[in-house]
Amino acid sequence: NESINAKYIINAAGVFADRIHNLAAPVDFRIKPRRGQYFLLDKIDGDMVKSVVFPCPTKMGKGTLVAPTVHGNLILGPSSDDLEDPEDLSTTDELLEKARTGAKQLVPEITTRNSIRTFAGMRAEPDAGDFIIREAEGAPGFFDVAGIKSPGLTAAPAIALYVTEIMKEAGVRFVPKKAFDPVVKRKLFIEMGEKEQTELIRKNPLYGRIICRCENITEGDIVDSIHREAGATTVDGVKRRCRAGMG
Secondary structure (H helix, E strand, O other): OOOOOOOOEEEOOHHHHHHHHHHHOOOOOOEEEEEEEEEEEOHHHOOOOOOOEOOOOEOOEOOOEEEEOOOOOEEEEOOOEEOOOOOOOOOOHHHHHHHHHHHHHHOOOOOOOOEEEEEEEEEEEEOOOOOEEEEOOOOOOEEEEEOOOOOHHHHHHHHHHHHHHHHHHOOOOOOOOOOOOOOOOOOOHHHOOHHHHHHHHHHOHHHHOEEEOOOOEEHHHHHHHHHOOOOOOOHHHHHHHHOOOOO
């Protein structure tokens, strides 16, 4: 609803990165949305494996995995199919069955009987076959960071450093913020000691009301996730900040 003027733009729009690129520069690449479907198992199965279990990779990627999450669940998947609609996050019986079969090949005793939810996510598959990290030709000051698919989370810190070097070569002047503190000093209610919990409830009764029983997330945690700096604006945003709905 407004216009924002900027000297420089970093295009890190995931499955929409080609569309954003095409608004500013000549057509150069295409992003093919690749959907992956998963099972999330209850924590009672969380001890079945202790580390990420992968098959040998194929041309379609690393394949179906079985992995423990940091909060004690197991995740199985993904399946893989290419779509035209980057917002189609529906799940299908056929591809969930492929995820289930692939998981059982790795861990024969595993079952989805205790699955608490299924979900799908999109990977940004570039037609160039690799990450696209560069200043866009024909659009000075516009930097593409596109096609960052599955390995992108691991590569993110190195990508950030690489992008800053490209921007410096393009004339961007970087001035460090002396007061910048990247550490978020917050604890969920469930992570506190009993004395700390009691004191917090006394100050704010919202912390005494459990909303998400599986993860023991309180109303106070949820309200904080909304009103904090860069707070959540959607249910999914709340989930990512304080785990409500992850159990």
